Amino acid sequence: MADQPFLRMENIHKRFGNVVASAGATIDVRQGEIYALLGENGAGKSVLMNILCGVLTPNSGEIVFRGAPLRLGSPSEAIRHRIGMVHQHFMLVPNLTVVENYLLGKESPFAVLTGLKEAAARIRALSDHYGLDVRPEAYIRDLSVGERQRVEILKVLFHGIDLLVLDEPTAVLTPQETNRLLDLLRVLVADGKTVIFISHKLDEVMRVSDRVSVMRDGKVVFTTDTKSTNPRELARMMVGRDVLMDLPTKAATPGRTVLAVENLHCNNDIGLPAVRGVSFEVRAGEIVGVAGVSGNGQSELALALAGLIPATEGAIKLNGENIRGLSPGEIGRRAMAHIPEDRHKLAIVLPLPLTENVILQRYNQAPFAKGGLLAPEAIARHTRDLLQRFKVKAGGVDSPIQTLSGGNQQKLVVARELARRPDFLLISQLTRGIDIGAMEFVMQEILKQRELGKAILLISTELEELFALSDRILVIYEGRIVGEMPPDRNRLDEIGLLMAGNAPAGGAVRPPLDEARL
């Protein structure tokens, strides 16, 4: 038994129509370890894990779990074998409470729900044990994404599992929530559970896993102890070639002021103040980063600058003209391009073809429209041109944009926005949800824009992204700019403290502009 692995998935094949998602992947997982499955989007990680957890059935291949062959027809069968999965898209019903969600499907349909209190008590005990802060009576719809994820994790623990699979668990989390999650994984392993976690973020894999396998094109191409590898090697394995981890940057030579924000205020979607007197400038040829823990007003700042939510006070001057109060369309025609945080909601229309997505803002302008009619050939030519220049992998210009991977969608959004030749680029969460190859590519494109003399505001919760691209970093906390820092990794602690609302020792922080003016 001792040499028998805890879990072995051997030569797993899975096809969806003509698309091969898993091409003979093989993994071994040992009991009590944190095993990371690393790979770019579309490498087949999720498919492999969905097969393990009974969501998908493989075309061929063998799974051996605890020394016995495993054939699963459904996720509930997986739970019976004490294998549980936390999906990337949560399987929680928003209009039910936590405890109701946990009991879904666990009782006979004719049963009257009498065990709610008892279950709630068990949930509370488990939650206390793992320090998860889950309230059993809370409705899912009232919880933040981070809280929902803890509810999901506790759900599989509640049902009693030995093997926990997490699919891209940190994709939706803030850095703090991510830390909390990684700590939790350690506690789970200490409790005797085995964890498999899917990721495409190298730093997390390096930090938390015991062993790591890299997947590419549906196969496992590399497996090693995490201790004996490094991010550069893992990145090379993921992409299949060397990746520039540090982008070469020249010192910026800022020119005239392109964007000037003065004492800007705006509210969030429930009417509470989110941005509370923000002032800054972005000059031609520089990239200004905005760092902050998610939820500190940076999303609203971006939306207000783009004209998508009203500013309640202050001025936004683009090339000297106050654009506050103009519509997003009017702002777009005044040389501002916007790469929004929520790509699916604000940047693209998923079911529409690439061509129509590419001309969303310019459908009525020459050369895309002639005499009030669309000019399909000019549109297709422009789309093909963008696909080629930005190395977007796509079936054809008429295929719906939802058939593209997240990274390719983002490349196309960046391509579209840059093609409008803006003076000012507003970018939120540039690399969210995209793989490392696409990440490197779009980051280099943004740097090129700086060289071309564009003014760029880069809002991000990923500090690595800000360090790699920014010329200076503003830190936002509770709707105010609380400091400005150089993009210096050695001063990470200071930035962290600012992000948490504490001025670093020595008080070297420049006072916020709006207060300085009083």
Next chain:
Amino acid sequence: MQNVVHLSFAVTTVAAAWRLATPIVFAAIGETISERAGVINIGVEGIMLLGAFTGFATVFATQDLWFGFAAAIGAGLLAGLLFAFFSITIKANQIVVGAALNLLGLGLTSFLFRTYFVSTGQGVQIAPALDIPILSDIPYIGPAFFRQNALVYSTVLVVVAARFLLRRTAFGLTLRAVGEHPKAVDVAGLSVSLYRYCAVLIGSALAAVGGAYLTLAHANQFVEAMTSGRGFIALAVVVFARWSPVGAFFVSLLFGLFYALQLVLQAEPNLGVPYQALQALPYVVTIIALVVVRNRTDAPSMLGVPYRKA
């Protein structure tokens, strides 16, 4: 003396409202259950007509009210099965299937009625009023509220049962989840289709009872298209009541009140308003209500969306 007249007028109007609301309560509660599971069945009107006709025809043949209601429920289940097959199994557009069901209900009942009944002109024995001892003797209130037929009383039971089903049983829990996040139900190892079939069948059976009420407790006759939009009002009630059974009961009562008011006002000789305008009252109120209650955020998020497994 004047006050006494006003009081008795008010009491009888409210009592009439309850009677007139009864078919709407049945249909609206049924629709609430169906919509909570994510299936919008706009064929309620057609199912009510089928229930009304089947109930009437059965009692006409057998002289037995119980048989009548049982047959109506049977017809409702059959219609529900048809709807469920197309909208859940075949995944056809629910609105289109519902519209077809309305046309089927109207056409089939009119055809059968003209073929077999139009020349007879005879009515059937309807459900008798049941006096509730003691309570029915309370002045004003007693005769108005406690001398109704069994179906009117049973609306209260139906509401309580629906609320209990949705909130206190595992079945109801799953039903609510199916309308909101069917994938989660699927992953939990339960059949989304089975639960949606059940919800649709419960809904159509209740709608059929609401229809049968019209021929077997309200009038004693079947008349073509006699539901006259009550099924559609029930659909509006569900929205207005924000998909809550208890809410649906009270909102139905409100609509019943406008039906009653309309009848009372028609009897008023010196009003100077054409009676057709008064008859339109409940429908005008429906439109106003739907315009006022625009907040649809409580709607089950997968309402009208067929579930496809990945």
